[in-house]
Amino acid sequence: MAVTAVAAPSAKIAVQKGLVPASFVLAGALASLVGMSWDIQWHDDVGPDTFFTLPHLLMYSGSAFAGLASLFVVLTTTANTKRGKAVDPIVGGRAVGVLGRTFAAPVGYLISGSGAALFLMYGLWDQVWHSIYGFDAVIDSPPHIGLLLSVSITMVGTVMVFAVARDRRWGVNGLVVAAATLLMFSMVTVLGLRALPDGLVDAITVGSGFLAVAVLFAGAHVLNRRGAALAIGAVVAAVQTVLWFFSPWAAEVYADAMGLPLRDYLEGYPGMPSMIPMSLILVAVVVEVLRAAPPWVPGLVGGAVIAALAPVQNSLVQGSGFPGADKFLVTVVVGAAFGALAGMLGHRFGQMMRHLAPEKENRHA
Template identity: 60%
Template sequence: MDMTLPTAASSARRVPRGLTPASVVLGGTLLSLVGLSWDIQWHNDVGPDTFFTLPHLFLYAGSAAAGLASLVVVLATTAAQRWGRPVDPIVGGRVVGVFGRTFAAPVGYLISGCGAASFLLYGLWDQWWHGLYGFDAMIASPPHIGLLLSITVTMVGAVMVFATAREHRWGVLGMIVSTAILVAFSMVTVIGLQAVSDGNEAVDVGVAFMCVLLLMMCARALDRPGGVLGVAVVVAGMQAVLWWFSPWAAEAYAVAVGLPLRDYLDDVPTLPGFIPMALVVVAGLVESLRRLPGWVVGAIGSTVLGVCAPLQRAWLHGNDMPELSAVLVVAAVAVGFGAVAGFLGTRFGGLLRHLAPEKETNHA
C-alpha cells in the first residue's frame, strides 16, 4: 500500500462527516456481539443450527452494516481525492492508497471493511459447509472460526476509526464503547484455549491477557482519566443485558421453530459468564497506577483477573472453591502474560494515537 498524506481545512467540505459512518460501523459490531452471544447460547441450549438461523442473521446483518459503511467512506474518499477536494483525517484516520492508488481508503475503514469482506467469504464457506454436513452441533466449526476472526478484525477497525477522533467527545465515547465490545467479543476467542489444558487454567490466563491488553491500549490511546473505567462499566452493562437476553432469545426461538431444549441446562449464560466481573476493579487499578510502566500495571491487573476467574466460576456454578495451589499456578502464569499484555497494550495504544495528526481541527 502507498501512503498518501491527506490535508484538512476547517472550511472544507468533510467527505463524509465522521460521526455518521462511525456510528453505523459501531452499531454493526454491537449487533454482531448480540448475535454471537445468542448463537453460542443456542448451541449450548438447543444444539443444531443451519446457515439461516436467526442468530446467524444477526451476525450477518452486523457485519454487512459495518462493511457497507466502510465501503461508502472508501468510495467517497476516493472521489474526493480525484476531484482535488481535501479529505479530513478525522474521518477514519490517514488515507492509504489501495491497489496502486486505485482507491483511497482511511486506514480505520480499510481495516473494518477488510474484516467485513472476509466475513462474506467465510459466510459462503459456512453455507457450503451446512449444505454438505447439515446441522452444526457445535460452534467450533472451521467456517465459524473464520467468521469470528473476521468480525474481530472489523471491531479492531471500529476502534481505529474512533481513535482518530479522540479529541472530540463523540470520538472518546465511541472508543470506549468500541473497546468494550471488543473486550466482550474476545472472550469467545479465548474459549478455544480449552484444548490447551484439561481444566480452565489456560482460558483464565487468556481472559486476563486479552482484558489487560485492551484496557492498557485504551488507556494509552485516550490518555485521560476515566476512559478505562468507562470501558469496564460499559462491559458490565453489556454483560447484564446479555445475561438476560441470550437464554431468553434461545428459548423463545427454539419454541418458535419447534425444537426442544436440552436437559439439565446451565443457569449461567455462556458468553456473559466468561466475562470477568472483576474487570471494574482492574480498570480502577489501571487508572490509579497509570504513572507506572505498562508492563508493571499489566502484571498486577492480570494477576487479579487470574485469581478471581476460578473464584467467579465456583460462585456462579455452585462448585467447590478451587484449591489454593491451582489458584496460585494461574496467578503465577498470569503475571508473565499480563506483563506482556501491558507492554503490548501500551504500544498498540501509542500506534492508535498516530492514526490522526497531533492537532485536529474542531468540527464535532
C-alpha cells in the same frame, strides 16, 4: 460575527462527516456482539443449528452493515482524492493507497472493511460446513474460529475509527463503547485455546486475562485521561448485564417460535456473558491508580487479579469446583506474566492509534 457564523456550520458538517459512518460501523459491531451471544445461548439451550438461524443472521447482518459503511467511506474518499478534493482526515484517519493506489482508504475503515470481507469468505465456508455436517455441536468449529477472528478485525478497525476523533466528544464516547465491544467479543475467540492439552495452566483463564488487559490498556491509553479505563469497564459491565438476561430469553422465545424444545438439562447460566471477567472493574481501578507506573506493573496486577478470581466466578456462576492448589498458583503466576506483557502491548497499541489522528491533534496530545 460574520466569521463565526460561517465557521460554525462548517465545523458541524465536518463532525457529522466523521460521526455518521463511524456510528454505522459501531452499530454493526454491536449487532455482531449481540448475535454472537444469542447464538452461543442457542447452542447451549436448544442445539439444532443451521446457517439461516436468526442469531446467525443478526451476526452476519452486523458484519455486513459495518462492511458496507466502510466500503462507502472508501469509495467516497477515493472519488474525492481522484478529483483533487481535500479529504478530511478526521473521517477514519489518513487515506492510504490500496491496490496500486487504485483506492484511497482511510486506515480505520480499511481495517474494518477487510474484516467484513474476510467474514464473508468464512461465512461461505460455514455454509459449506453446514451442508456437509449439518448443525454444529460446538462453537469452536474451524469456520467459526475464522468468523470470530474476522469480526474481531472489524471491531479493531472500529476502535481505530473513533481513535482518530479522540479529541471530539463523539470520538471519546464511541471509542469507549467500541473498546468495550472488542473486549467482550475477544472472550469468545479465547475458546480456540480449548484445543490445547490440559495441564497445570488454565489456558482459557490466562488467554481471557491477556486479551482483556491488552484491550483495556489500549483503549485507556488512546484517550489518555483519568477515568478512561473505568469508563470502558463500566460499559462492559452494563452490556454484560443486558446480555445476561437477553440471551436466555431470546433463545427460549425463538425456540418456541420454531416449535423446538429446550434441552432437558439447561446449564442455568448465560453462555457468553459468563465468559467475561467480572473482575474487570477491579482491573480498571488498578489501571487508574497506577497510571504513573510503567505499563507492565498494572498489567501484571490486572492479569493476576483476573486469574485469581476466575475460579471464584466460575464457582458462583457455573457451580464448578475450584482447581487444585498447584494449578491455581501456576495459573495466577502465568496470568500475571501475560498480564504484564498485555499491559506493555496495550500501551504500545494505544500509542500507535494516537498517531492516527491529524497532525493538529497530535501536537495537542
